[in-house]
Amino acid sequence: MGSQVLVPFRGCEDSHRHLKIMGDLGQIVPMKYHPRDVDSIKAVMAKSNVVINLIGREYETRNYSFEEVNHHMAEQLATIAKEHGGILRFIQVSCLGASLSSESRMLRTKAAGEQSILKEFPEATIMRPSTMIGTEDRILNRWAQFAKNWGFLPLVGGGSTKIQPVYVIDVAAAIVNSLKDDGTSMGKIYELGGPEIYTVHELAELMYETIREWPRYVNVPLPVARAIASPREMLLNKVPFPLPTPSVFNLDQINAFSVDNLVSEDALTFEDLSIMPQRLKGYPVEYLMSYRKGGPTFGSTVSEKMRSSEM
Template sequence: MASLVLLNGAKTHTGFLGIVCLSASKASYSTDVPAWYRPLKSTNQATFKKGPGGRSSFNGVVATVFGCSGFLGRYVVNKLGKVGSQVICPYRADSSDVQHLKVMGDLGQILFHPYYLRDEESIRKAMKYSNVVINLVGRDWETKNFSFKDVHVDGARRLARIARESGVEKFIHLSALNASEHPTPCYYKDGSKFLQSKYHGENAVREEFPNATIIRPSDMYGQEDRFLTYYAHFWRRFIRLVPLWQNGNKTIKQPVFVGDVAQGILNAIKDPDAVGQIIQAVGPRRYLLRELVDWFFRVMRKDENWGYIRYDARFDPTFKLKVALTEAIQLSHPIGNLHHERVEREYVTDVVEKSVPTLEDLGVQLTFMEDQVPWELRPFRAGLYYDSAIGEFQKPAPPQVLA
């Protein structure tokens, strides 16, 4: 049922359905595509972009963010809400755990839906109206209810399969930088089961959703992270002694700011070239682990004068005993995030492949640790409530950067 429609003074054939995009000179988002024509993927007016852009507009993206209540999740939801996306936040447990996400978007743009990772019907409902699905679900340690395989492999496969069956346009999956089928053991002889499960999770997602975008972040730092706070916690050290495998001389880290990873996910949604790609989310600089840990304690004003000493954990069997004891007495969350998986991954060197795109290829301007970390570690300073005079404390020397 073809017809002719006048489009900016020119006749255009609308095709079988008679659908055409009428572009006006004052239309919002007119710079996104050629000024004379914007093809429509749907005739549903609820999917049309509305407003001049920003948090009080709608940019056409309806995203379901699984794992929205986690560390990275709240940054991603905030980034999406800031540009006018509608966000569905699936949650488990109590709804009050995600209520803080409500203010990250305009009225009616942040929606919540209960779900269970093994319940396919609740997952389908959560992504029923979405054109983007983001999987941030993950666990740093195994529990009696969920193993690494349950979460990182079976759960990821289930989400990817249902997203494909639901007609979702883009699926973004969070993996890990050093994911490997056979991780090289460092501190424990069995290696990291976490990194192994992340590797198999990538393969599972690819099998179910071949055009999925996979993000591989290194250690992320930010507010309430599990990297800076891990070293700052008193349970990680023996009073003022800090054990590190091989004294931190054999491990290279390239940490990334969590806000940069969230921005990379947002850019991957908008970038058509990111479809089906693997993105390495790493920071701009590489450091030896000993340089980072020494610098963290200098920033916290807990240097050698305070009593800080770093030593080789290989010659201290009591550290492994402490880790085992912590896991034995934990009810749900390990004290100070100290468990054998975290200790093992702590000493895995970050390997960045030159042939694989990074966040910079997505247009992300990376944050330097030297600019951000002092702010993040401020609550952990020695003598936190001491009112120091201007210039009383010298600025701590930054860590040495590897070439």
């Protein structure tokens, strides 16, 4: 859009370097901040007229709870944006399925974050993307890594839960289109799901197909998956050292994936933002080729193998 983009970051100076080349010289401006230092947030917002809150995390750490990251930080941003007086648009990136009654604590805190934002900044727009797929996604990449390391993929509850994964580029386009149209503000909530509904198992098949490995699964019943994932949650604030980041056995995600998570019938969607979301098969999952044994062009997909054995 030609806008200057201020990118607040914490941690390492190098982590955001790749973003700088996504704009002209001086267009992408990383600014160091600390989420618990209000003045540093105000400094980032000082010269802005739009705030897009992308802060969120699907697991807790000993430093940050779900409540702080997904609810209180969002609320704080909305309060500061309101006080600022010149913030015209506030976009909150939430999650599909955010609900105060969700099985998942993360989704409950995302819902609480939405409510607080709309209280502080009623003109805000809420985007609720479904599971996002793209180069740095944390679902197909994680599954592919697990499958390569262990030779199988655990399927919680047989992988029958229905989801509506969405290409990350479409979500970004939805945010941009929303900024171009003030009619999308005033507390509107958009549910952003892809054009196809997959079961978790079907999505895993797409991953296996793309990495050209024969699909191997171990079915893990829901209570067993919860039991495997629970020790991290129980130990989190009880041991004096950080615990490893959860991979496929993340208790909260297991809970989130225990029920279908689809765009509701009466929701505002991509269509209301003039976007036709892309199917995942093909370009959106091509980054998975890097997991192919022998390199990106090596071997053939399962369907290619089946076709050639039929001939």
